[in-house]
Amino acid sequence: MKVRCILFCDGGDLPGIQNAIIRRHSDSLELSFFIDDRKISEILNENCSYAIVLCQDCKKDFHADPDAAFRNARYLVSRERFWEAHEALEDAWRSAYGSRKDRIQALIWIVAAQVHWQMGQADTAVRMHQKAMDVISSDLEFHYPLTANEFDHLISRV
Template identity: 25%
Template sequence: MERYMLHLKNKGYSPKNSRELVYKARDLCADMDASIRVARVASDFVELDVSVEQDKMESLVEKLSPIGTLDNARHVFEEEIAKEQGIRDGIFYFNNERFWESHEAFEGVWKKCVGREKELVQGIILLAVAFAHAQKNEESIGIGMLTRALEKLGNSPSMYTTIDVDRIRQKIKEMQAENKLTIFEI
C-alpha cells in the first residue's frame, strides 16, 4: 500500500470533529483494503492520512466524498530535495495549514543542517507539530510543545532565509500567555 495525504474540502468541520471524521472515513471505506490513520482539520480542508493501493485511490476518494470533495492528494514518500526547496516547501505548507507536511519538509532541511541552524529548524518543526496536534483536537499537547519550540529557537538570528524568527518567537510568547494556539503565517 502507498501512503497519501488527502485534502478534502472542509464542509464546516472543526478540530473537535477529528476523531469522528476518522471513524466516519473508516466506515466509508470498510469494504476496501485501505487504512485511515488520522484526520486533521484545517480552516479550508480535512486532511486524511491514508494508505491504499495506488490503483484503488480513485475508489477511495469516491467513498470519502460524503466528508468532502477532493481538493488535493499528495503521495508521501521519502524524497531527496535541495535544502532551499525544502525550506520553500515547508513555508508553503505551514502558511496553508498543512502542518504535518510542513513538519516533514523542514525535517528534510533539518537533516542537512549542522550546529545552531539545526536547533533553529527543529524549533520551526516543533511549532508545525504543535499546530498539527491542534488540528486533531489536541490543542493542550500543542500548547505544551511551544516551550520546546521556543527553547530550540533560542537566540538564533532574527531571520532564517525569508522566515522572521523574531516574529515567531513573539507569536509563541503570545500564544503561551493566552494558552491558545493562533494560526499565523511564517
C-alpha cells in the first residue's frame, strides 16, 4: 500500500527518493513523499533515522497502532510541525471508539489550534483550544508553541 511518508534527516547521505518535497529546517531536512509501506525501513539510515507515516487514504478497515500515532505526533509537535502532527493523530482517532475517540478528537483540535495560530488566526486558535479543554478537562492554557512535554500531559488525559 502506498503511504505518505515524512522523513527527517540531519543531512549527509539522503536516500534517493523520486518526487520528494524537501523543506529545510534550522536543524534538519524534511522530505515528504509517497512510498510503498514495505519499503520504509529500507530508506532509514544513520542520517535519516526517523520517519512519520501518514495514512489519510487508508481504507476504513485499516487498524493503525495508536502508540505509533501518538509517538509520531509527539515528534512532530517537538518540531512545531503541527499540521502533520494533526494528521498523524487521525490514525489513532480512526482506531478508537467511545469517549476515548472524543478525547483524541479534542487532542487533534489542540494541535490544529496551533496551526491556526501559525496562520495568524488567533481567535480561532483560542476557541478551538478551549473547546478541546472542555472535553479533556485539563487546565493547560493556550499559548504558542505547544511543547512536547505539554503534549505528553495531554496524552495522559486521553
